[in-house]
Amino acid sequence: MKKYLSFFRLRLQMGMQYRAAAFAGMATQFFWGFMLIFAYHAFYESNPSAFPMEFSALVSYIWLQQAFLALFITWRFDNDILAMISDGGLAYELARPVSLYRMWFAKNLAMRLSEAALRFAPVLLVAILLPKPWGLSLPKSPLHFLLFLITMVLGLLLTIAFLMIVYGLTTRMLTSYGIRIFLSSVMEFLSGQVIPLPFFPDRIRTVLEFLPSAGMQNVPLRIYSGDLTGEAMIRAILLQLVWLSVFAAAGKLLLKSAEKRAVLQGG
Amino acid sequence: MIHMENVVKTYKVARRNAGAKAAFRALFRREYELIRALSGISFTIEDGEMVALLGPNGAGKSTTIKILSGILYPDSGRVECNGFVPYKDRMRYTREIGVVFGQRSQLFWDVPVADSFELLRDIYDIPEADFRKNEAELTELLQLQEILRTPARQLSLGQRMRCEIAGSLLHSPKILFLDEPTIGLDAVSKLALRQFVKNLNEEKKTTVILTTHDMQDVEALSKRVIMIGKGKLLLDGTIDDIRKEGESLDESLVEFYEGIDGMTGKEEEQP
Numbered sequence: 001m002k003k004y005l006s007f008f009r010l011r012l013q014m015g016m017q018y019r020a021a022a023f024a025g026m027a028t029q030f031f032w033g034f035m036l037i038f039a040y041h042a043f044y045e046s047n048p049s050a051f052p053m054e055f056s057a058l059v060s061y062i063w064l065q066q067a068f069l070a071l072f073i074t075w076r077f078d079n080d081i082l083a084m085i086s087d088g089g090l091a092y093e094l095a096r097p098v099s100l101y102r103m104w105f106a107k108n109l110a111m112r113l114s115e116a117a118l119r120f121a122p123v124l125l126v127a128i129l130l131p132k133p134w135g136l137s138l139p140k141s142p143l144h145f146l147l148f149l150i151t152m153v154l155g156l157l158l159t160i161a162f163l164m165i166v167y168g169l170t171t172r173m174l175t176s177y178g179i180r181i182f183l184s185s186v187m188e189f190l191s192g193q194v195i196p197l198p199f200f201p202d203r204i205r206t207v208l209e210f211l212p213s214a215g216m217q218n219v220p221l222r223i224y225s226g227d228l229t230g231e232a233m234i235r236a237i238l239l240q241l242v243w244l245s246v247f248a249a250a251g252k253l254l255l256k257s258a259e260k261r262a263v264l265q266g267g
Numbered sequence: 268m269i270h271m272e273n274v275v276k277t278y279k280v281a282r283r284n285a286g287a288k289a290a291f292r293a294l295f296r297r298e299y300e301l302i303r304a305l306s307g308i309s310f311t312i313e314d315g316e317m318v319a320l321l322g323p324n325g326a327g328k329s330t331t332i333k334i335l336s337g338i339l340y341p342d343s344g345r346v347e348c349n350g351f352v353p354y355k356d357r358m359r360y361t362r363e364i365g366v367v368f369g370q371r372s373q374l375f376w377d378v379p380v381a382d383s384f385e386l387l388r389d390i391y392d393i394p395e396a397d398f399r400k401n402e403a404e405l406t407e408l409l410q411l412q413e414i415l416r417t418p419a420r421q422l423s424l425g426q427r428m429r430c431e432i433a434g435s436l437l438h439s440p441k442i443l444f445l446d447e448p449t450i451g452l453d454a455v456s457k458l459a460l461r462q463f464v465k466n467l468n469e470e471k472k473t474t475v476i477l478t479t480h481d482m483q484d485v486e487a488l489s490k491r492v493i494m495i496g497k498g499k500l501l502l503d504g505t506i507d508d509i510r511k512e513g514e515s516l517d518e519s520l521v522e523f524y525e526g527i528d529g530m531t532g533k534e535e536e537q538p
Contacts, residue, residue: 006389014377080376092373094338095366096390097358174281259357260340 003098008106015114022118029066029123036062037134052198056137057225061196063127063136064221070115071156072217074191075184077163078108085170094259101255104167108160140226147233152220154240159216161247162187168254192218198227209236212243269312269335269442269474274344276305276330276498304330306498307344312491314441315472317464319485322495323524328478329446331495335476336366336444349441362391365435369447372427373434374419380430381415384437391438398437405433408463425456432463443467445477449484461487482516494523501527 037059044051053061070076081104084090093100127136139145166183170176188194190213197208197218208214219236222228228236282300283293305327312318320328333339334346337353337360346353351360367373374383388398406412409429414422422430428448435443445464449457465488468475479485485492485506492509494502502508502523511519 002392003386003389006386010375010378010382010386013382014375017377089371091333091338091368092366092371094357095336095361095364096373097361098390099358260354 004102004106007103008110011107011110012114015111016118019118022115025070025115026119026122029069029119030126033062033066033123033127041133053196053227054225055133057222057227058196059133059135060137060225061221061227063123064224065193065217067120067123067127068116068152068217070119071112071152072159072191073193074159074162074187074216075181076112076115077166077180078104078111081107081167082170082176085167085176090171100259101164101252104255105160105164108163109156112156112160137225139224140229144223144226144229147237148220148224151223151237151240154237154244155216155218155220158212158240158244158247161244161251162212162216164251165247165254168251168258171255171258187213187216190214191216192221196222198222210239212247215240215243268314268347268349269476270345270347271311271331271335272309272345274305274308274331274334274341274346275303276327276334276339276341278302278304303498305334305341305495308495308498308500309344310493310500310503312474312476314474315468316491317468317475317489318477318491318493319489320476320478320493320495321485321520322501326495327498328495332444332446332476332478336364337361362438363441365438365440365443367428367431367435367443367445367448369428369445369450372419372431374427374430376420377418379416379418380411380422380434383419383430384415384434387434387437393438397439401437401439402433405436408466409433409459424451425453428452428456428460432460436467439471440473442474442476445475445479447479448477449479449481457481457484464488482520486516496524496527 040058040062041055044055048055051058065072084093093103124136129135139148166176166180169179169183173179190208190211192214197205197214200208209218214236219228219233219240223233223236278301279299280302281293282298283289308327308331320331322328330339334341335348335353337357340354348360349363351363353360373387374380375386384402387393388395393401406415409432411429411433414426414430417426419427419430432448443464448464449460452460461484464475464477467473475488477484477488490505492502492504492506493500494509506516509519509523510516511522514522
């Protein structure tokens with residue numbers, strides 16, 4: 001385990017070096033957050049009764065989403081890993097006593113945590129200071145806050161478990177750009193990154209909430225404000241656990257077979 | 268001891284003719300061609316030997332090294348290294364070997380070399396005392412004092428290669444694989460590297476298996492030469508089996524290749 005921790009540490013240190021990217025990211029996230037909130041506000045004004053969430057819950061959802069963007073976006077891959085797969089650097093990884101799955105998982109986790117660590121605090125700070133109804137509200141209760149933190153960890157792990165499956169598929173192809181874009185975009189849409197899941201028509205939403213994608217950002221961001229609570233919340237957390245184990249098993253299987261049938265590209 | 272017996276390895280390669288029509292047809296029906304990288308290679312290497320694998324591009328040298336270092340599965344045949352079947356016992360076997368690929372880097376690009384070394388320490392579970400000792404020794408021998416604190420991306424090729432070699436030896440491997448270690452190096456670095464590898468082999472009795480296109484490497488380093496061409500074993504002997512009076516080794520080598528059916532002019536690059 002120690003070696004994967006040390007991978008994690010090194011990648012984390014590396015990630016903390018990129019200050020300019022962090023500033024740029026933060027600026028984008030502020031801008032994007034405001035834009036979304038203004039757009040939803042216009043909908044809300046036109047017909048508050050048709051709005052599927054409390055407006056304050058939606059605003060919290062958006063600010064948390066922007067602050068923790070780096071944890072949940074489905075299209076953020078580790079370029080080192082992709083390069084390694086396409087140019088044959090994979091050989092080096094296999095020539096050492098490491099499991100590809102654990103090492104890549106550790107790398108991705110560290111990358112996302114370091115990116116989030118540089119970005120989330122200023123966004124949250126400003127969002128909390130904003131006047132009603134534009135700012136981030138406090139969590140519904142201490143229990144909801146605790147569950148928010150726990151489900152955020154689960155959601156992050158599930159997101160990475162999804163990426164691992166994509167890396168696994170990537171090792172089987174000469175060019176993987178197509179499948180990567182396709183899967184990431186579908187996941188992004190279904191996870192509530194573009195539109196929060198409560199805004200989908202009821203029937204579709206019922207299905208979406210059973211999918212693995214719902215366990216990524218949807219669960220923690222809605223638990224925070226109390227939009228997801230009671231029985232529905234418990235079911236959502238259980239589903240997170242189920243999907244996490246399914247995805248992890250699938251990813252491990254894929255990478256195990258990649259280790260065996262690695263066709264190493266580029267000599 | 269390293270033992271390969273009748274090892275066969277084929278790659279599947281997608282092929283199509285040039286042009287839009289062929290490209291369109293390939294959307295529906297892919298044609299694959301099986302390329303035989305190794306067709307029945309056998310040899311044995313004893314502990315502490317230093318062996319050069321020779322052969323033109325695409326001959327199967329890299330495939331051989333990759334099978335021996337646990338990276339690739341052969342299609343058939345038997346492979347055994349120090350009591351392990353490399354590709355099956357990968358996690359345990361790779362602790363005993365060091366690998367340097369001249370055209371790749373195992374160092375983390377964005378952090379100082381020393382950080383990469385500490386990562387390697389944890390990957391191989393090297394006890395702290397051994398690690399310090401090995402690191403100090405390698406730093407001294409390969410003159411890394413100045414560059415350990417530099418990020419790998421800012422090193423020159425020669426500096427980087429010295430770091431790669433050091434990185435592959437931190438865990439005191441019993442076997443060292445060097446895949447084109449001198450490629451692109453200047454004369455000074457080449458000489459230093461050869462001397463270092465020679466000493467390593469003589470003093471620590473590390474088995475060294477290297478591939479190279481540089482005949483001076485071979486001359487300076489290895490008594491034993493294994494030549495592979497078109498996936499077959501062409502020669503298992505010494506450099507003197509190739510050398511001819513009054514010619515450079517390169518010339519003799521070309522003549523040697525020409526003496527074997529269809530060896531030159533038809534080199535195929537393989538994955």
